[in-house]
Amino acid sequence: MWDGIVxxxxxxxLIAGIRASERGKRILMIAEGTGSLSSSSGVFDIGPIPSLARLEKHPYSYLEPQNIQAAVEYFRSLLPEYEKCEGESSLVLTPLGSCRTADLMPMGLKAEALIQSKEIxxxxxxxxxxxxxxxxxxxxEKEFPxxxxxxxxxxxxxFAPWQQVGKAVNGLEFARFWRTEEGIETLQKLLEALVRYIRNQKEAAVVFPGLSRVFNKPLQKLLAHFPCPIIEMTDIPPTFGGEILYDALKRKFKEFGGEIILGSGVRKVDIQGKNCFQVWVKSKGSDSNFQAKELVLATGGSSEGGSKRLRME
Structure with a gap:
């Protein structure tokens, strides 16, 4: 019997599974897919916690402000390469080059350097x-006149063979490429040419779509040696930001001993009174059943009830 099923x-x-697993619990996660993470930018809008917590029906209203802040800090302890904005929100670039604000984001997306630049x-x-x-x-040009x-x-x-056969190359594929050995070599040559191109490096900044340095030390090391700030952009779904966040959280879950059944949905849950005691999972052959002391229902997001914790017999 599992200690818990998510x-x-x-x-x-994933956060619920990680939190329980790191406390020594045996956790099984059952999921049909990656949820909405594959479509997200990987950027979080936290907002003014105290004021939002007072709004009726806002997800924050179910929690105390100190608990929300603790959750943010816990997330950053799991993934320290995420940057938290102290005070006012930071600027990030949308896929169309306009600005938006965000409070928690993967490294490389902060766009404040563009405010001081004379050349982009x-x-x-x-x-x-x-x-x-x-x-x-x-x-x-409108944002930074x-x-x-x-x-x-x-x-x-x-990507030449792709283009020859008319296959589209989206930002997700570019981001994956830059993280390969060939991609690092290609990027290094590109940056060397770029250094020669930029006239005044002290007043310049670079905006680079389809690039993501988070969770990749070779890329971070290469970009750190470039003389100008390199600003990344969020991308259009399917997004690399969402994919890399999902992979990072899944890896954390497994590091703590969690196990995942991916691609299988829950067919039914057996309930006696107010207690769940058995979960049935869809299978190509006969359905499989799993038992646990507790069940966490983490489907549908906050608009549909969000995460719920149910005790199992």
């Missing part, structure tokens, strides 16, 4: 799906 493998389910170099990877360099340039914005087109030879 139904749902999205953000809520917009990297424009050829053939990148749903990336419109002219639109992004216009929006950057003190800067001259220049488009820097470049090709990635690794």
């Amino acid at each position: 139904i749902g493998g999205g953000f809520a389910g 170099v917009l990297m424009a990877p050829e053939g990148m799906k749903d990336f419109f360099s002219r639109v992004v340039k216009e929006n950057l 003190q800067s001259r914005v220049e488009i820097y087109p470049f090709q990635v030879s690794a």
Whole structure:
């Protein structure tokens, strides 16, 4: 018998599973998919906790402000490469080059350096799906009127076969490529050419779509040696930010001993009175059943009830 079963493998389910597993509990997670994480940017809008907690029907209203703050700090203890904004929210760039604010984000997305820049170099990877360099340039010029914005087109030879057969290359594929050995070598040569291109490095900044350095030491080391700030952008679903966050949380869950049944939904839950005592999982053959002391229902998000904890017999 398991100590606990978590139904749902999205953000809520993974955090619940990690929290229980690190306390020494034997936890089984049952999930049909990754939830909404694969469509998220990986950026969190926390907002003013005390005031939002007072709003009726807001998710914060179910918790005390100190508990919400503790949850944020707990998340950062799990994933310290996420940056928390102290005081006012930070700027991040949307896929169209406009600005939005956020409170918790993967490293590389903070766009404050653009406020001080006099020159913005917009990297424009050829053939990148749903990336419109002219639109992004216009929006950057509106957001940062003190800067001259220049488009820097470049090709990635690794994607030439894709383009020859008309296969689209989205930001997700670019982000995956930069994390490979070939991608690191390609990026290093690209950055060396970029250094020669930028006229005044002290007043310049680079905006780079389809790039994500979080959870990747070789990329971080390479970008850290570049003389100008390199600002990443959020992307259009399916997003790499959501994918890499999901992978990081799933890896944490497994490190603490948690086990996952992925791709199988729960067919039914046997209930006696107010107590659940058995979970039935869909299978190609006969259905499988699992028993646990407690059940966490982590499906549907806060709009549909969010996470619920039920005691099992």
